Amino acid sequence: MTDTGFDARFEPGQADARWQKAWDEAKCFVADSNSPKPKSYVLEMFPYPSGRIHIGHVRNYTMGDVLARYKKMRGHEVLHPMGWDAFGMPAENAAMEKGVHPGGWTRDNIANMKAQLKRIGFALDWTREFATCDPEYYGHEQALFIDMFKAGLVYRKESEVNWDPVDQTVLANEQVIDGKGWRSGAQIEKRKLSQWFLKITDFAEELLEGLGELENWPDKVRLMQENWIGKSQGLQLKFALSDGQSVEVYSTRPDTIFGASFIAVAADHPIAQGVAADNSAAQAFVEKCKAGGTTAAELETAEKLGFDTGITAVHPITGADLPVYIANFVLMDYGTGAVMGVPGHDQRDFEFSTKYGLPILRVVAADKTAADAPITEAEAGDGVLVNSAFLNGKTVNEAKALIVSRAEDENWGEGKTVWRLRDWGVSRQRYWGTPIPFIHCDTCGVVPAPKESLPIELPEDVDFQTPGNPLVRHPTWKHVECPSCGGQAERETDTLDTFTNSSWYFLRFASQPEDRPFDPEEVAKWLPVEQYIGGIEHAILHLLYARFWTRALKHTGHIDVAEPFGSLFTQGMVTHETYSRSAPEDGRISYFTPSEVERSADSATLKSDGSAVDVGRVIKMSKSKKNVVDPDEIIASYGADAVRWFMLSDSPPERDLPWSEAGIEGCSRFVHRLWRLFGQFDADAQGRDKALDRKTHQTIAAVAEDIEALSFNKAVARLYELTGATEKATPSESRNEAIRSILLMSSPMMPHLAEEAWSKLDGDGLAAMAAWPDVDPALLVDDEVTIAIQHKGKLRDTLTVAKGLPKDQMEELALASEKVQRSLDGAEVRKIIVVPDRLVNIVT
RNA sequence: GCGGGCGUGGUGGAAUUGGUAGACGCGCGGGAUUCAAAAUCCCGUUCCGAGAGGAGUGCGGGUUCGAUUCCCGCCGCCCGCACCA
Structure with missing residues (x-):
């Protein structure tokens, strides 16, 4: 065997940095748009x-x-x-x-x-x-924001924020814990501020339509976005009120109008505000709704509460009086901020009606005979209309159309498309973000900053010892001349949501x-x-x-x-089990990092004291649970390639990957195993090995397919298989070709190892610049297949037959099998199902 | 609460479009090599059963010659819910 100059061991500690430098120097990864x-x-x-x-x-x-x-x-x-x-x-x-x-x-x-x-x-x-945060970046963002403003896509409106009355600052949702400020512990209030919005709703239809073209997006993501945009067809209708006013409500289930038993309005709806103005109980209820979180999840899990305003609404068809409530689960931002409550067919309305003793009527049933079936939970499903006068017997969809046209004819409502998607509030009352490039002038109003003045940079001299936005407090930053009239004016002190970046x-x-x-x-x-x-x-x-x-x-x-x-x-996420102990005195749990713990197959002990720790569930790595591993540490121990290989192996990439010490060690072993195999390249070897050729070419084709589908775990498994087969093969030209192919295929995954071996094998230039190995299509197909023989759907025998064997011959061979005959035991064959190149199933 | 997803041996997972469940890796058991260890190599490893065979893909049903795959109902876990990024 020719000496290939391979060292006994691959040393990532030296090789990694050397090749990283070589790629840099060769400018391998600088993209050339020409x-x-x-x-x-x-x-x-x-x-x-x-x-x-x-x-x-x-x-x-x-x-x-x-x-x-x-x-x-x-x-x-x-x-x-x-x-x-x-x-x-x-x-x-x-x-x-x-x-x-x-x-x-x-x-x-x-x-x-x-x-x-x-x-x-x-x-x-x-x-x-x-x-x-480079001014060169966010300055351009400011320019784009002004262009969007000029195109009518930016506007200001009042909107609620979480206000911490102690820290005198606006809090993000994640800084509000159980309705209290994370630092101050103070009860958070909702406060209205004038804020900047982007008109994403102008694009609702386009964004929804566009999803249809995104064929290479996961269906689940497209579906989530579709639901988020939430296009719905419904009826916006007007109810006359006992106080002489009226209220508009929007419903996606106008067919259930005969089942309406109340009207509910949001706490910040004008009707609620009006009632609260001269009713202290109503005032107190509205205040109560203002306390607590602003998130949808909190609103919807909170107990459904209402306040009876004493006002009644007239049902537009039956003329019945419906009580009008202020309710904490109605959102001002969606539809009209008022809903008609149909407890029989909406779960929230059902809970609400049960709580306040409102009638629960059935207006949809599986069929006409079930019109009087009792309702024990809201039934949102399909069916036919009952107890609904002229709608009786109609399907839900027919009834929707009938009600909409009747409302339009009689002029008390109209069909309307409503979107769940809301405009995007981009104002943040914070320092560390893109300054919103606008100027407030008492004379000229809100005017965009001149493009020449961009970027509007953040001031460097700010202090964070006082709570609140440092941009507001800064002595000079916000004071500017109005670009329009030249008078004294102030910069906008809000910055843009980081999602704009x-x-x-x-x-x-x-x-x-x-x-x-x-x-x-x-x-x-x-x-x-x-x-x-x-x-x-x-x-x-x-x-x-x-x-x-x-x-x-x-x-x-x-x-x-x-x-x-x-x-x-x-x-998916990278996960790890947790290690903890709870203190005997107070049960307080303290966590330990994986590097502090000695883990064997069935025990875990703390290295510092040698006694056991509790092994917890495998969960997403987080600092608080200390179940984190530091990339630097593992790279220092195993080299970059072993870490990269571990990231790709085993778990499908869309699923969570549980980190394990044993797993990374296995990967490290494979790196060295490949190194040994590469070292066995034998320039003097002669002859072909047909079976190995076939395996090599099938693997090249399959790995390419897997990488393109991002199924790295499958590509990894195939490389393991080919490596095993190559190791077992005797030296030949085929084996050399297999080794070379494995090297090239592993190059994207373990580039340092590949580069090191490539240089030893006198490859041209850098492996990173080499071409993917070619595939001979003739070698991709096998000429024999293994077929399954089933009796009563259970496997009885397998046979290796020529590919493409006719059905009748497959049947014949199957019946000839001794194992099959034993299983049949003389029973009468009623039917035989034959799937070419796959199986024969005998039914008795 | 609402929307979306996931669930297969001890373990990570594989399995054309409904067609041999458990590829490949880890772990574990046995063996070889070694003064010894590390490293490496070989064999075995879903469960029950001596075997023949039987059971088995979260649980309970269904469709089918045949279901990890399709349908219905549950359970568990994860992601998002508009100011975390």
């Missing part, structure tokens, strides 16, 4: 610079990296960029807790995390890196001119993103906002792309 090659834009959701790369990031970026490297091997010009979603609350929290500046804290974090990413060997085009960053990656947000021609070259990868937690908000911005920018003439992400993949 290249004639087909273009692939591979993008993973960029991270928030929290300080350390999390193992979940590693998984996300490894998947993208494999695809990017694979595409390159297939001859594509690949854009695989990275940047930082750098605005957000954690930086302000750090500023408050540690007295550091949010900007400095963020930039330090970015430097650390970038170094971590580099150590994993990602094929990223770092020349396009930016952070959203992530709504167009993928365009900035595609091109980065200084004087414009992006170059439309470059955008046209790269967009849509060929493969976007990120967490399922972004299924609705981020992805919908990014789709909206893209469409809005098309509308304003900036670009000619409607959908930013051609193909979407949502990956």
Whole structure:
């Protein structure tokens, strides 16, 4: 055997850094938009610079990296960029807790995390890196925001926030715990502020329609967005009130109008406000509704409460009087802020009616004879109308249409399309975000900042020792001349929701001119993103906002792309079991990190004292439960390739990946096993090995398919199989070809190992630039197949037969089987089902 | 509460479109090598059963010659719910 110069062991400690440097120097991963090659834009959701790369990031970026490297091997010009979603609350929290500046804290974090990413060997085009907190980025965002304003997509309106009366500050939903401020513990109030909104509802129809074209998005994400947009057809109808006014309600079930037993309005509905003005009990109830959380989840899980206003509404058909309630579960933002309560056929209305003793009527039943069946829970299903005068016997859909046309004829209501989607409130009363580029002038009103004045940069000299927004307190920052009249005016002190930063960053990656947000021609070259990868937690908000911005920018003439992400993949979380002990005195639980614990197959002990700890469930890694592993530590122990391989193996990428020490060790063993196999390349070997050739080519085709489908776990399993088969084979040209193919196929996944072996085997240039191995189609098909012989649906025997064997011969062979005859035991054969190349099922 | 998803050995999972359940990895058991260990290699490993055979994909039903796959009803866990990113 020729000496290939392989060292006894692969040393990731030395090889990793060496090859990372080589890729940098060769500018391997810098994307060239002028290249004639087909273009692939591979993008993973960029991270928030929290300080350390999390193992979940590693998984996300490894998947993208494999695809990017694979595409390159297939001859594509690949854009695989990275940047930082750098605005957000954690930086302000750090500023408050540690007295550091949010900007400095963020930039330090970015430097650390970038170094971590580099150590994993990602094929990223770092020349396009930016952070959203760079004035060069958010200045362009300000310009885009002004353009949207000019296009009529931006407006201001009153909207509620969580107000902490002690800290005198606005809190995010996650900072409100059980209705109390997270720091102050004070009862949170809802307070109305004038805030900025983007008219995403103008695009509701388009965003809904567009989902139909996103064939390479997971169905679940499309469905979630569809439900979120929530298009519904219903009836908006007017009820005359006993106090001489009227109330408009919206219902998606107008067919159940004969079952209405009350009207309910939101606490901030004008009718509720009117009643509260001169009724202290009503006032108290409205106040009560204002306390507590603003989130939909809280509203809907809260006990359904109502206040009887004493006003009654006249049923437009029966003329009956219905009581009007103020209710805590009615949302002012949806429909008209008032509903008709039909307890028989809506669960919330049912609970409400049960509580307040209101009549519960059946107006829909399975059939006419069930008209008087008692109602024990709300029945929202289909059926025929009963107890409903002229609607009796009609189906739900027929009844809906009849009621709408009658309402329109008689002029008390009209059919209407209503969307659940609300306009996007982008105002944040915080420092660390994009300043909203507007100026408030007493004379001219709210005017956009001149484009020449952009970027409007955040002031550096701010203090976080006093609660509230530092931009408001800053001595000079907000004072400016009105661009319109030149008089004294003030800057807007609200900043933009950080979701706006992530709504167009993928365009900035595609091109980065200084004087414009992006170059439309470059955008046209790269967009849509060929493969976007990120967490399922972004299924609705981020992805919908990014789709909206893209469409809005098309509308304003900036670009000619409607959908930013051609193909979407949502990956699962990385999980780990937890280690804890509860203190005997007070039962307080303290958690331990995996590195503090010695874990064997059936026990877990704390390294420091050698006694047992409790092993908890496998859950998402979180700092509070300490079930985290640090990428740096494991890379130092096992090398980048073992970590990358672990990220790809076993668990399907869309599912959660449980981290385990044993698993990473297994991966590390495989890295070294491959190294040994690569070292067995024998330049003097002669002859072909037909079976191995077939296996090699089948694997190349299958791995390519798996990578393109992002089924990395399957690609990994196939590489294990081929590795096993190759190890067992005797030296031959075929075996050398198998080794070379394994090397190239493993290159996107374990690039450092591949590069090291490639150089030893005198490969041309860098493995990262090599081509994917070719497949001989003739070797893909087997000429024999194993078929199953079943009797009564149970497996009795298997036979190896020539592929494409005619049905009657398969049947004959099946009946000839001794095992089958024993199972049949002389029973009469009634039917034989034959599936070519698969099975024969004998029915007796 | 509402919307969406997931559930297969000790364990992560595989299984064309309804067609041999458990590929491949981890762990575990046995063996080889070694002064010894590490590393490596070989064999075995769903459960019950000596075997023949039987049972088995969260639970309970259904459709089918045949169901992990399709349908209905439950249970458990996870994600989102508009100011976390």
